[in-house]
Amino acid sequence: xxxxxxxxxxxxxxxxxxxxxxxxxxxxxxxxxxxxxxxxxxxxxxxxxxxxxxxxxxxxxxxxxxxxxxxxxxxxxxxxxxxxxxxxxxxxxxxxxxxxxxxxxxxxxxxxxxxxxxxxxxxxxxxxxxxxxxxxxxxxxxxxxxxxxxxxxxxxxxxxxxxxxxxxxxxxxxxxx
Numbered sequence: 541x542x543x544x545x546x547x548x549x550x551x552x553x554x555x556x557x558x559x560x561x562x563x564x565x566x567x568x569x570x571x572x573x574x575x576x577x578x579x580x581x582x583x584x585x586x587x588x589x590x591x592x593x594x595x596x597x598x599x600x601x602x603x604x605x606x607x608x609x610x611x612x613x614x615x616x617x618x619x620x621x622x623x624x625x626x627x628x629x630x631x632x633x634x635x636x637x638x639x640x641x642x643x644x645x646x647x648x649x650x651x652x653x654x655x656x657x658x659x660x661x662x663x664x665x666x667x668x669x670x671x672x673x674x675x676x677x678x679x680x681x682x683x684x685x686x687x688x689x690x691x692x693x694x695x696x697x698x699x700x701x702x703x704x705x706x707x708x709x710x711x712x713x714x715x716x717x
Contacts, residue, residue, distance in 0.1 A: 546581075546644070546674050554678035570640055578644045582651030589653075589685065592616045599684030603676035608663030612676035614656045614684055622649045624658040626673060630666040641670055645677075654684075 547558045560580075562573050589595065595616070602611040610626075622645055628638040649656050658677070663669040 546577075546677070549671075549674040549678040550581075550681070552678070553675050554682040556678075556682075570636060571643070574640045574644050575647045578647035579651050582648040582654075585652045585654075585681075585685075589616060592653075594687055594689070596684050596686050596688045599680035599682065601676045601679035601683065602661070603672045603679065605668045605672035605675065607665060608668035608672045609661040610663070610669065610672040610676045611659040611661055612657065612673065612680040613659075614654050614677075614680050616652075616654050616684055618653065619655050620649045620651075620653060621655040622646045622658075623656070626658055626660050626669060627663075628666045628669050629664060633666050633670060638666055638670065641673065 547560050550556045550558045558581075560577055562577055597616045598614070600611070600613040602609065622642075624642055624645065626642065628641065631638060645656060645658065656677075658673055660669060660673075663672070
């Protein structure tokens with residue numbers, strides 16, 4: 541669920557073209573596919589952003605979804621830290637193990653060069669909490685990776701705005717606005 545949900549949210553709310561083709565151990569469980577997709581997306585973002593010159597580097601967004609309210613803040617630095625307080629009340633949403641949400645973000649953070657904070661400000665419905673988290677993440681990532689000419693430097697030649705990044709089976713490209 542999160543791998544598919546995140547790619548949909550990156551496309552819709554982050555304004556990225558995202559194509560993921562994941563095969564493997566889904567018949568066993570979601571854990572390794574969830575992790576592999578997150579590691580690949582994180583690595584693709586890290587490579588695409590290069591030295592991070594010319595982008596905002598900071599992103600912050602608060603997303604409401606029914607009773608849930610989630611704030612995501614991130615910065616692109618050298619560190620890769622995840623700080624989260626998500627309290628997902630059920631162990632499963634459908635067949636998906638909800639513990640994998642935090643693991644997804646930890647895997648993404650480990651390879652992306654970002655520090656990521658997720659804060660649950662309200663929410664009782666597991667699905668709403670998870671979906672609002674991915675939407676807020678997509679919007680915060682969009683802010684952080686957008687061009688800011690006042691920052692000096694230029695966006696790397698192989699930037700999210702102008703190139704296609706293939707990494708394993710992950711394809712990410714910034715949508716033209």
